Amino acid sequence: VQLVESGGGLVQAGDSARLFCAVSGGIFSDYSMGWFRSTPLKDREFVAGISQSGHHTFYADSVKDRFTISRDNAWNTVYLQMNNLQPEDTATYYCAQYKDKYGSSRLVADFRVWGQGTQVTVSS
Numbered sequence: 001v002q003l004v005e006s007g008g009g010l011v012q013a014g015d016s017a018r019l020f021c022a023v024s025g026g027i028f029s030d031y032s033m034g035w036f037r038s039t040p041l042k043d044r045e046f047v048a049g050i051s052q053s054g055h056h057t058f059y060a061d062s063v064k065d066r067f068t069i070s071r072d073n074a075w076n077t078v079y080l081q082m083n084n085l086q087p088e089d090t091a092t093y094y095c096a097q098y099k100d101k102y103g104s105s106r107l108v109a110d111f112r113v114w115g116q117g118t119q120v121t122v123s124s
Contacts, residue, residue, distance in 0.1 A: 001025040001113045003095050008118035011085055015122075019080040021095030021115060029053075029073040032098045034111060035080045037091035037120075044094065046106035048080060058104065063089075085122045092117040 007019040019035070032051050038044040048059045048069035057069050068081040078095050096111035103110055 001097060003097065003113055003115035005093065005095055005115040005118040008093060008120045010121045010123065013086055013122055013124050015085055016081070016083045017085060017120060018082070019093055019095075019118060019120070021078040021080075023076045023078070023097070026097075028076040031101050032103045033069075033071060033078045034096050034098065034103075034106075035069060035078070036094045036096060036108065036111075037089075038094070038117075039091045042091075044108050046108075047093070049104060049106070050078065051104070052101065056104075060106070082120070085120070087122050087124045090120060090122050092119050 002024045004022045011017050029052055034049040035047040036044045037047050046060055047063055050057050050069045050071055054071045066084050071078045094117045095115045097113040099110055099112040
């Protein structure tokens with residue numbers, strides 16, 4: 001299984017951005033997926049998760065009501081829509097696949113496959 005993120009870049013505070021995670025190999029629709037982010041000063045932290053069907057989503061408090069995770073099982077892709085971005089959202093964003101098909105934790109250790117990350121920089 002391989003995960004490839006895209007869609008990062010430089011934006012201004014208040015702007016929106018959309019991240020993409022293309023998944024190849026395996027049966028994409030069998031697994032829950034998640035997004036994490038990290039900075040040089042902060043370890044990888046959970047951002048959002050989504051169930052296999054996409055019906056169940058959950059978020060870190062810091063992004064709830066601003067970010068939306070979704071997926072398209074026909075296109076093997078996970079999305080992260082980010083609205084009202086703030087400088088503190090500056091980070092490298094990673095998508096990841098749960099070890100457990102029905103995973104719903106927020107722990108790094110519960111994910112088995114990671115993308116290479118995409119940088120999002122928010123200027124004030």
